[in-house]
Amino acid sequence: MLLTKFKKEVEDILSRYPVKRSALLPLLNLAQREEGFVSEPAMRDIAKVLELTPPQVFETVTFYTMFNLKPIGKFHLQVCKSLMCALVKSDEVVTWITKKLNIAPGQTTPDKTFTLSVVECLGSCGTGPMMQVNDDYYEQLTEEKVGRVLDDLARDGNCPLKSGPFMYPLPVAKP
Amino acid sequence: MATPSITKNMITLTIDGKTAKVPKGTLVIEAARQVGVMVPHFCYHPKLSPDANCRMCLVEIEKMPRLQTSCSTPVAEGMVVKSASSAQAQEARKSVLDFILANHPLDCPVCDQGGRCDLQDFSHEYTATTSRFKELKRVFQKEYFSPLIETQMNRCVQCLRCVRYCDQVMDVKALAPVGRGTLTEIKSFGAHDLDCEFCGGCIQICPVGAITSRLSMYEFRPWMLKRTDSVCGYCGDGCQITFQTKDNALIEINSTQGAGRNNGDLCARGYFGYHVSEHPDRLTSPLIRDGQAFKAVQWEEALEFVGQRLLDIKAKYGPDAIGGLISGRCTNEDVYVFQKFMRVVVGTNRIDSSVRYGHLNGVHAMQRVQGTHRWAVSFDDIEAADTLLLVGTNITETNPITGLKVKEAVKRRGAKLITIEALVPAIGSLSNISNLAQHHFAVKPTAYAAAILGLLKAVVDQQILDVELQVKAQSYFNDITANLQALSWEAIHAQTGMDSDSYAQAAQVFGQGQKVIILVGPGVLRSQGGFGMTMNLLDLLLLTGKLTKPGCGLAPLAEENNDQGAFEMGGIGAVLPGGTSLGDAEAREALSQSWGRPLPDTAGSSLPQMIEDAKQGKLKALLVVGENPLASLPPSSGIHTALEKLEFLVCQELFLTETAQQAHVVLPACSYAEKDGTFTNTEGHIQLVRSAIDLVGDSRPDWEIFSALSVMMNDPMEYGDVKEIGKEIRNLLPGTRTLGLAPLPAQPDATAIARYVTADYQRDVATRYQLPAIDSPDAADYLTLQVSQSLFHSGKFSRKAKGLLQVEAKGKIYLHPEEASRRGLSDGDTVKVSNALGDVMAPVGIRERIPQGVAVFPEHFDEEIRRLLPYTVDPETQVPSCKVTRVRLEKVSGA
Amino acid sequence: MSQYEKILLKNMEQPGYTGSLAEYEQAGGYQAFRKVVKDMQPDQVIEEVKKSGLRGRGGAGFPTGVKWGFIPKDHPGPKYLCCNADESEPGTFKDRQLMERDPHQMLEGMAITCFAIGAETAYIYIRGEFRLGASILEKAIHEANAGGYLGENVLGSGRTIKVYVHAGAGAYICGEETALLESLEGKRGMPRFKPPFPATHGLYQKPTVVNNVETMANIPHIINRGGQWFAGIGSPPKSCGTRVFCLSGHVKRPGNYEVPMGIPFREFIYDIGGGMRSDKPIKAFIPGGASAPFLTPEHLDVKMDFEAVAMAGSMLGSGGVTVMEEGTSMVWAALRLMEFFYHESCGKCTPCREGSSWLVQTIQRIWNKQGRDGDIELLSDLCKNIAGRTVCAFGEAEVGPIQSTIKYFRHEYEALICEAQATMPRNKEIPMLTL
């Protein structure tokens, strides 16, 4: 059971709130980080710890778009399509990825490495087009940059092009 | 004369030009209702906290910017509200309907709600005939939801009333709004079937046809239905129900918000259990034994036969060779005529009823201590209580609606709850009252007595005592205190597993309560020593000065719908109608005056005694009305031998039960759906039962059968109809005149209390204040087995209800998951359950709320497991107990 | 570049500044909190903030000191501070920078706020996607705990101030303060109706203040340099201080720029943002995040303060300025935003829930050249029936882009509908029965 594996973490989370249910999102995040999605057994376990019924956990899970109810690829490519990114051609980012990986939004590559999603604003409108891959942001994307990110991830599981700590524009060093 | 505090808290406002005067805190929508202004709404419901999501109830309020939702706005002094008179509000409502209808499938022709649908009604009132919505409607995939409840989410208006009801009122939380925005739909967990209490509340509270009953799906259009208001026949709560019939067929049951003691709430039995009356196995004509079989005969023949046999036996052995047993499911009128028949036509006080199975312990205890045979509190007092102590009652399953009152008090009004109950707090698909408890004493079913003593001891230890009474009743105080001080905390701890600190804390809470009610359930009332425990709980109230305080009192929970009435109508040999004792000269005189015949002088006898007498050949004939002792008592009671020994056994029944199969004559009686009369619920409230369908086959109301028999026996007691009986009862017993909206609870009687504290208590104080000897610490492989009530059934009767069988069709021996895994058992395995009395096979079920070391089996399916149950009889009240034993389990085969 | 004095971005613009506690302290960090703890009463702190004229930076622009003043003083139980770091308004990305680059600045603001309102526990509700921000904050809290600024007995005062990071999980609506509280309670993030307000019935029904990250970041400076000083910056009396505006869209230098409120959009977009990124002229701009109605080039001289923008028919909102060049279809732009709002409507209120899906389908149809006569009136009508009839301000927000694009660019809608009608007339509906 997931929660015994992370006993200390769970206890730490629980200690932060006077009301148990508040720990729901953090525990779901924990479960998803572990399994890549929120499984039914995980929801049942969490329900038990928080003294909720499974439907109460379920209703909450389905309200938030970051929770996946089914397994997805190892890297979740989420391209922002909201207006600000769209103005700087985020739709093309989707085309580039589709071309390179041969998957449409909502699909996963056959080797289960990449899942492509098109999402709403991720809060980096000034540095679009952008995408989030798992925990990391990749901004000011170009076709070449997207290619490099995907190659690096597939090969190394990591890519140095990710951004952060965020600051834009970068200050120009005073002469 | 209005008290100043009331006038101060009244607020005056105008709504559509009408002046309303309402208490502070009232919502505008309610104030409007009171002056006859109906504000249209979907999401608002008086039972639920406002959510203001549908935006249908918008009104214009002077001095407020934009339109306000009247369902969430409290009144304020001088407020000027415009509803129908506001063009702006009307316009807004129109647009809300436009929005709702945009995605609504408009499948009214096939919708069971068509004709009683808020959406239809408001649309009719507000919308233009065309919609400007020309886009694709959202369509939810149809999914299987549950065996009894159907969802059609395309019709949902997302008011979340169902979800909020399931949480706020029922405390079940089985419904989940899933997804976001317009794609939100009501589901269970994942793609799983709904697993819940099946109270039907979501169906009833849905303003449209999004949630409907599968039992009646597509069978009717609402305007075809005939409504009959009546009372549920399943448990002591006495819920108002409305039978909806079509062409003499029971189509559905519902209950009206605002009506009845249940205020529109029902449980699975009430909502889905109505098919019993129409079961194909119903007896349709009288049967007379013909060797091994029965032959169907005409009523005349049957009555003549029974009458003659009874006369013969009476002539040969005397009237006391005949006994009668009646069910607490019968109406007051049935019981009244029955006992009158037994007492005057037969001439015996050998009368008993199902009150004997447990409720009598509570009634006798109340009589002895406070001189009432009814509660001194009502459901309303439970809701208003600030402290509640529940002992031996898994109230959700035994008395679900009383349970809702407890939930209301605890969840919404902040009452403190103390529970003494075998089941442990655990979240499951049924609500579990101990989840809400501040102090829960999870004790074995055999240790309730010890836990009650622990609480008493803590009260004395901490001097949470009524000083005035202490002075007035010194010896009572001293004796009890001395007895309690002689008990050691170690011993109490050994039996209950709870230490003195826990008792001290609970005693503090109990003592601080101003409105304290103790609810006692079958765990106490039906168990060995149940009477003594109930007495001790009354002592607890007395010692702490709460017994006579308004809003305080003891509430023994009646199991069958008319247990309380059966007692009050004299369905107990030793008790006369009105609840006075058989020896009460004044009452005897009044009765024989009215009946025109003398009352028999012999003592009354109880069912256990009748069993003994039958075994010894002293009882020759038994008239069993709606009772099934062969199924209610274990073989260890000797009931089998007793019945076999009888020369003559008559059963009045709906079905050929185990007992009826042994009978010489079976007379077909009719069910509560077919008869008129009254039931008295657990709080002593008398309510009207009305026939909704014609008599099935040749069946007859029970009272009519007794009346006909009396004629056959040349001692006619003739009644034209039920009303005549009712009149006779009311003339005789002024206390039964309380038909009305709410019961007036009985008042504890000061003389009775004085008698009790001065002398009467001494009779058994020493025994009651001793820890009962319970079995030596359980050997590791032994479990305490408790056979108890399930939410989905009532006696064996409800096993004829097809709806309820969909939820629970068989008995399982339920264990805690860890207990099961320790024993290598899992859900569905078959085990051999055994003890000194024998062994039986049973499937295993898993439930978190069962404590370790305990197994629970539903009594409704106990035909096999009953063989393992020992039987004891309370010396004082003659209440048999046979619900707890010790067993071992042995796995026979895997699932 | 900008000649204005930086307040919030000052530290982080120092080369090599990483935002660690040591660096923050070196730059004068936590002096304000020391001062508050040592020399000030809670009421004085609230007074000072009131005097500063600081208004919330999260969108609604409510005066911060006044909000704090609503917290009942003698309330016996716990009180809470929630820092709104949900930053989900399209066009806004300043909080992310403030959190990731100078976390102690907002933490100090939070500590002061907790002191002022008497809260012992504060939560930072950060949008779930900001994983990096959350870990930076966690680390900073850790440092502050170790440094005695947070935790038990802060700065030896005997007071406890615990701060926790609470990550959301993808729901724009959780930026709305009551939805945020619901979400923090582990529920679906559906806004609550008001009253009661969070100030009395907030988190766990206890008195609660909800403030934006940037609002919090301003607090230490107000305490250090005085409310008076702050009130002299920008466009007093109603729009005091600087704001970190976020510039995005078709400009040369998108990004976060801190300027005093009240400079004209023209200066912001052209001087600071470097103007249009190609030679195409500006066609329209959004002055304050996706919820703010569009403005046009004729509004370029409007001042970037609360009143002026409101006068111009829009709002300063979250401070996200998005610029669109000539050639951008306004129907398309409205559609993109409407898709966002449709996706994010929590579904509580009928008009918002059903209206957003109706609106999005209708605009989609127009954009796909399947528009019908009367569609524009329909859109306007739907908008009218949503705004002002919902629990939260999302209702107003979602109709802003449509109403404003119809107002200024009606011809673009008409052209698309005309084209649709010309190629494929669709006004032949089932004939209506007329009596």
Ligand SMILES: Cc1cc2nc3c(=O)[nH]c(=O)nc-3n(C[C@H](O)[C@H](O)[C@H](O)COP(=O)(O)O)c2cc1C
């Ligand atoms: C739909 C909606 C979304 C919002 N999103 C945010 C947000 O992402 N961040 C934020 O700080 N405030 C947001 N707000 C504003 C908050 O409700 C609230 O006004 C703010 O957090 C108060 O803090 P302030 O006074 O410091 O601005 C949003 C409001 C609405 C109606």
Ligand code: SF4
């Ligand atoms: S206006 Fe929209 S987002 Fe706000 S509460 Fe209502 S449905 Fe939810």
Ligand code: FES
């Ligand atoms: S009844 Fe008021 S908003 Fe639904």
